[in-house]
Amino acid sequence: MNARRLHDLATPALVVDADALDHNLRTIAAALPGPRMRPHVKAHKCSALAARQAAAGHRTFTCATIREAEVLAGAGLGDDILLANEVLDTRRLGTLIDNESARITVAVDSPETVAAAAAGGVPEVVIDVNVGLPRCGCPPDQAGRLADEARSRGLEVRGVMGYEGHVVGLDDRAERVRMTADCMALLLQAHVDVGGDLVSAGGTGTYDINTWANEIQAGSYALMDTAYDRLGLPFRQALTVLATVISTSAQGWAVADCGLKAFGMDHGNPTVVDPAGAAVWFLSDEHITFAAGSHPTTQPGTQPATHPPPAVGDRIRVVPAHVDPTIAYHERMHVVSGDDVLETWPIDMRGW
Amino acid sequence: MNARRLHDLATPALVVDADALDHNLRTIAAALPGPRMRPHVKAHKCSALAARQAAAGHRTFTCATIREAEVLAGAGLGDDILLANEVLDTRRLGTLIDNESARITVAVDSPETVAAAAAGGVPEVVIDVNVGLPRCGCPPDQAGRLADEARSRGLEVRGVMGYEGHVVGLDDRAERVRMTADCMALLLQAHVDVGGDLVSAGGTGTYDINTWANEIQAGSYALMDTAYDRLGLPFRQALTVLATVISTSAQGWAVADCGLKAFGMDHGNPTVVDPAGAAVWFLSDEHITFAAGSHPTTQPGTQPATHPPPAVGDRIRVVPAHVDPTIAYHERMHVVSGDDVLETWPIDMRGW
Numbered sequence: 001m002n003a004r005r006l007h008d009l010a011t012p013a014l015v016v017d018a019d020a021l022d023h024n025l026r027t028i029a030a031a032l033p034g035p036r037m038r039p040h041v042k043a044h045k046c047s048a049l050a051a052r053q054a055a056a057g058h059r060t061f062t063c064a065t066i067r068e069a070e071v072l073a074g075a076g077l078g079d080d081i082l083l084a085n086e087v088l089d090t091r092r093l094g095t096l097i098d099n100e101s102a103r104i105t106v107a108v109d110s111p112e113t114v115a116a117a118a119a120g121g122v123p124e125v126v127i128d129v130n131v132g133l134p135r136c137g138c139p140p141d142q143a144g145r146l147a148d149e150a151r152s153r154g155l156e157v158r159g160v161m162g163y164e165g166h167v168v169g170l171d172d173r174a175e176r177v178r179m180t181a182d183c184m185a186l187l188l189q190a191h192v193d194v195g196g197d198l199v200s201a202g203g204t205g206t207y208d209i210n211t212w213a214n215e216i217q218a219g220s221y222a223l224m225d226t227a228y229d230r231l232g233l234p235f236r237q238a239l240t241v242l243a244t245v246i247s248t249s250a251q252g253w254a255v256a257d258c259g260l261k262a263f264g265m266d267h268g269n270p271t272v273v274d275p276a277g278a279a280v281w282f283l284s285d286e287h288i289t290f291a292a293g294s295h296p297t298t299q300p301g302t303q304p305a306t307h308p309p310p311a312v313g314d315r316i317r318v319v320p321a322h323v324d325p326t327i328a329y330h331e332r333m334h335v336v337s338g339d340d341v342l343e344t345w346p347i348d349m350r351g352w
Numbered sequence: 353m354n355a356r357r358l359h360d361l362a363t364p365a366l367v368v369d370a371d372a373l374d375h376n377l378r379t380i381a382a383a384l385p386g387p388r389m390r391p392h393v394k395a396h397k398c399s400a401l402a403a404r405q406a407a408a409g410h411r412t413f414t415c416a417t418i419r420e421a422e423v424l425a426g427a428g429l430g431d432d433i434l435l436a437n438e439v440l441d442t443r444r445l446g447t448l449i450d451n452e453s454a455r456i457t458v459a460v461d462s463p464e465t466v467a468a469a470a471a472g473g474v475p476e477v478v479i480d481v482n483v484g485l486p487r488c489g490c491p492p493d494q495a496g497r498l499a500d501e502a503r504s505r506g507l508e509v510r511g512v513m514g515y516e517g518h519v520v521g522l523d524d525r526a527e528r529v530r531m532t533a534d535c536m537a538l539l540l541q542a543h544v545d546v547g548g549d550l551v552s553a554g555g556t557g558t559y560d561i562n563t564w565a566n567e568i569q570a571g572s573y574a575l576m577d578t579a580y581d582r583l584g585l586p587f588r589q590a591l592t593v594l595a596t597v598i599s600t601s602a603q604g605w606a607v608a609d610c611g612l613k614a615f616g617m618d619h620g621n622p623t624v625v626d627p628a629g630a631a632v633w634f635l636s637d638e639h640i641t642f643a644a645g646s647h648p649t650t651q652p653g654t655q656p657a658t659h660p661p662p663a664v665g666d667r668i669r670v671v672p673a674h675v676d677p678t679i680a681y682h683e684r685m686h687v688v689s690g691d692d693v694l695e696t697w698p699i700d701m702r703g704w
Contacts (some may be wrong), residue, residue, distance in 0.1 A: 010441055012704060042637055064638045085638060086598040087609075088665055089362055109599055112664035134633065134641055136599040136607050165636065246438040247461055247488040255438075255488050260677040266617040266635065281486060283618065284517065285394055285676045286416045286437060289486055312464035313440055324637045325612040329680060331703050351683050352364060 006339045007315065011244040012258035014326075014333040015317070016223065018342055020238035021052070021335070024222050027234050029056040031208055032216055038062045038082060038200060043219030043324050045349035046333060047075035053222070062200075062217040066092050068349045069104055075348075078102030082200060084161055084217060086113045086128065086136050090120020097121060105158055105198075109138040111149060118153040125155050126198055129190040131162035131183035140186045144193025159198030162187035163217065168205030171230060177209050184212035204228055204235070225323040227267045239333075240273065240317040241326075243288065245310045252291050254310040258318055259286040264325025274317040275310065288318065358691045359667065363596040364610035366678075366685040367669070368575065370694055372590035373404070373687070376574050379586050381408040383560055384568055390414045390434060390552060395571030395676050397701035398685060399427035405574070414552075414569040418444050420701045421456055427700075430454030434552060436513055436569060438465045438480065438488050442472020449473060457510055457550075461490040463501060470505040477507050478550055481542040483514035483535035492538045496545025511550030514539035515569065520557030523582060529561050536564035556580055556587070577675040579619045591685075592625065592669040593678075595640065597662045604643050606662040610670055611638040616677025626669040627662065640670065 006015070028037055039053040040062040050061060050072060060080040063069050066089065069081050073096050083093065083106045096102050098121065107128040108114045117125050127147050130137030138146055147157045164183040170176050184201065191199050202216035205228065210216060220228050223239040243258035260283050263270045270288075272278035277293035292310050310316070320326035327333070328350055335343040358367070380389055391405040392414040402413060402424060412432040415421050418441065421433050425448050435445065435458045448454050450473065459480040460466045469477050479499050482489030490498055499509045516535040522528050536553065543551050554568035557580065562568060572580050575591040595610035612635050615622045622640075624630035629645035644662050662668070672678035679685070680702055687695040 010704060085609075086607075086664075088596060088598065110664050113598070130601070134601070134603070134605050135636060135639055139602075244440060246440065246465070249482070249486070250491075251486070253486050257437075257439075260616060260618050260674070261680040264612060264617070265677070266612050284487060287487055312438075312462050322612070325617075328613040352362060 004341050006242065006336050006341060009242060009334060009341065011242055011315070012262045013242045014330045015240050015242045016333050016335045017236075017238045017240075018335050018337045020236035021222060024224070024235045024238060025052060025056045028207065028218065028221050029058070033057055035060050036215055038215045038217050039222070040064070040084070040217045040219030041068050041072065041349060043327070044223055045327055045347050046345050047071050047077065047348050048343070048345035049222060050077050051075065060215065062219070065349075065352050067352050069093060069102070070096060071349045073100040073102035073104070078104070081105070082126065082161070083107065084128075084163070084200070086110070088113065088116045090116045090122050094121025097123070107136070107161055108146065108150060109136050111146070114146065114150045114153060114155065117150070118155055123154070123156055124158055125150050126158050126161045126196070126200060127190065127194045129160050129162035129187050131164055131186045131201070132167075132179075133163060133165040135165065137162060140190040143190035147194040157194060157196050159196030159200065160187055160191045160194050161198070161200035161217075162190070163201055163203070164206060164210070165203065168203035169227060169231075170205070173231070176206055180206050180209050181212075184210060188212055204233065205231055220323050223323050225267070225326070226271050226319050226321045237319055239323060240319055241270070243316050243318060245312055245314040245316060248310055248312055253281060253289050254292060256288050256290070256316050257286060258288050259283045261285055261329055262326070263320050264322040264328070266325060267321035270318045270320045272316055272318050278316070356693050358594070358688050358693060361594060361686060361693065363594055363667070364614045365594045366682045367592050367594045368685050368687045369588075369590045369592075370687050370689045372588035373574060376576070376587045376590060377404060377408045380559065380570065380573050381410070385409055387412050388567055390567045390569050391574070392416070392436070392569045392571030393420050393424065393701060395679070396575055397679055397699050398697050399423050399429065399700050400695070400697035401574060402429050403427065412567065414571070417701075417704050419704050421445060421454070422448060423701045425452040425454035425456070430456070433457070434478065434513070435459065436480075436515070436552070438462070440465065440468045442468045442474050446473025449475070459488070459513055460498065460502060461488050463498070466498065466502045466505060466507065469502070470507055475506070475508055476510055477502050478510050478513045478548070478552060479542065479546050481512050481514040481539050483516055483538045483553070484519075484531075485515060485517040487517065489514060492542040495542035499546040509546060509548050511548030511552065512539055512543045512546050513550070513552035514542070515553060515555070516558060516562070517555065520555035521579060521583075522557070525583070528558055532558050532561050533564075536562060540564055556585065557583055572675050575675050577619070577678070578623050578671050578673045589671055591675060592671055593622070595668050595670060597664055597666040597668060600662055600664055605633060605641050606644060608640050608642070608668050609638060610640050611635045613637055613681055614678070615672050616674040616680070618677060619673035622670045622672045624668055624670050630668070
């Protein structure tokens with residue numbers, strides 16, 4: 001199944017640049033060594049990539065689904081898994097804890113989720129606190145009462161989490177700094193009432209801003225996407241979709257074989273990066289229609305480059321706008337260096 | 353794995369209403385009996401559903417990927433598969449034709465795709481003609497020449513196809529009628545030059561409009577989505593995503609466990625249909641945040657209904673805006689009648 005050369009891969013194919021991935025893993029490990037970083041696996045859903053994150057020093061993981069926790073535990077990465085989400089169907093987690101010796105902590109934000117953790121045999125929880133994103137989390141001033149309720153049911157309360165998800169993607173860094181401070185003031189207020197060791201928060205866009213949390217739940221930094229690339233972070237774009245031009249038109253467009261089933265589309269169209277200067281017109285289920293442009297190179301001392309129009313059979317490279325729902329469509333990712341396929345990793349945490 | 357009651361299903365789950373599906377299959381079979389309808393499996397990617405379409409009289413199928421052709425052939429549904437897309441990696445198809453006794457016809461629109469069909473051992477082709485959608489298909493006036501080239505390479509040219517994809521979703525039926533006529537004039541002009549038995553086109557939005565094509569490639573009609581539901585077609589919404597409310601807020605929103613990895617988002621947000629009157633605010637990777645409204649019933653003689661606010665543990669039903677990229681995220685669909693789960697079908701044509 002592993003083609004050993006990039007150009008032998010069947011398309012569409014998820015391709016990870018080995019150097020860029022290594023750079024991203026090194027960069028975050030330097031900034032947030034060991035347990036200061038709790039990588040969120042929802043971004044890549046790949047236990048082989050999680051193993052790389054563990055090898056970089058992070059053996060604590062964040063996940064969003066029970067399936068992700070199951071696969072992490074099965075891959076020997078179950079030292080300390082935080083399911084940073086509310087779940088009611090906790091029996092599967094309890095089974096994992098019993099059978100696999102995985103340590104799993106689940107987020108709770110209501111009496112119902114506390115009761116589910118207790119009933120499902122998940123003995124450790126964090127209190128999920130709403131810090132401004134209209135999603136999960138209890139109001140900050142109710143966190144202490146919920147922690148008391150959890151403890152009264154015999155649960156261990158490890159601390160608090162509160163995700164500033166409405167802040168991590170803001171373009172203006174000063175705004176991210178200001179709003180993260182506001183969010184974390186709420187989380188720390190709750191932490192006073194809750195106690196416990198963990199103050200868990202943050203994402204790729206606030207990994208070096210959120211100094212209030214004592215662990216950061218970033219995920220996208222490993223592979224990146226065009227949405228995060230806008231923010232000027234020190235992470236490189238590691239992920240592209242490799243596709244094949246299957247049709248061209250004398251009227252100026254070309255069509256390649258990656259479409260709506262190869263890209264999460266909630267952040268808009270993906271970007272064709274090779275050939276450079278291509279403009280995406282639209283995507284259909286299995287197609288991307290784009291116009292290949294020509295653009296001057298900006299490297300001093302070189303001539304403006306023009307790109308010949310795409311030909312049937314050409315390979316193109318496309319960067320997703322949103323990494324998480326893109327990867328969830330694919331079965332595997334290929335780690336490449338230049339034209340060599342070094343490894344092929346199953347995306348084994350897909351589904352629920 | 354098969355829970356037998358709807359409320360036992362782990363969420364998020366794709367749920368198909370058995371009655372609505374049967375209605376849709378009967379409706380199209382009455383309008384387009386037997387080979388007048390060539391169901392497009394890209395919409396559902398499920399061989400068990402394709403078997404239902406075959407049982408309704410349609411044993412010819414349309415697909416968009418090699419994987420779809422492989423799974424159809426393996427499921428005994430390979431009588432006459434049209435891969436209505438350009439492919440260069442034709443060896444897999446040739447292997448299928450040799451090993452499985454599947455009959456597979458592939459679309460070609462260029463000398464390169466003709467050469468690929470010949471080299472890959474795919475002896476039958478249709479000439480794909482561009483009828484206005486900027487995607488695949490040769491210009492109508494070049495179709496005859498391409499057919500000659502295919503025949504000179506020993507290929508059997510079965511006819512033409514040309515998809516009016518820019519027309520099928522238009523809200524105004526009169527506009528769909530007018531534009532379909534224009535598109536099919538181009539296709540029939542090409543057919544004169546190409547010859548062969550097949551004039552293949554159409555979709556759910558033109559299934560009863562496109563009387564020029566002699567077979568219709570509709571797919572969405574079986575399960576439907578909110579985009580097609582706007583058009584006032586006689587097909588019922590058969591597909592919902594079942595989700596569980598995992599968090600609520602005193603400020604008026606609730607959160608359920610279906611997000612960006614459960615819905616194709618290119619047509620916008622999905623619609624919460626139960627509870628009625630709910631307004632979707634936004635989706636995150638594994639969450640939908642919505643406000644539950646109350647709305648007056650429009651049924652004469654009944655009292656306006658008000659809906660209590662959602663509670664943690666409630667189940668909600670959500671209709672996707674675009675069926676095809678929604679299903680591609682899921683592993684299985686559950687066919688239900690009321691609260692009974694009748695069957696669970698693997699979505700076995702996912703991937704490429």
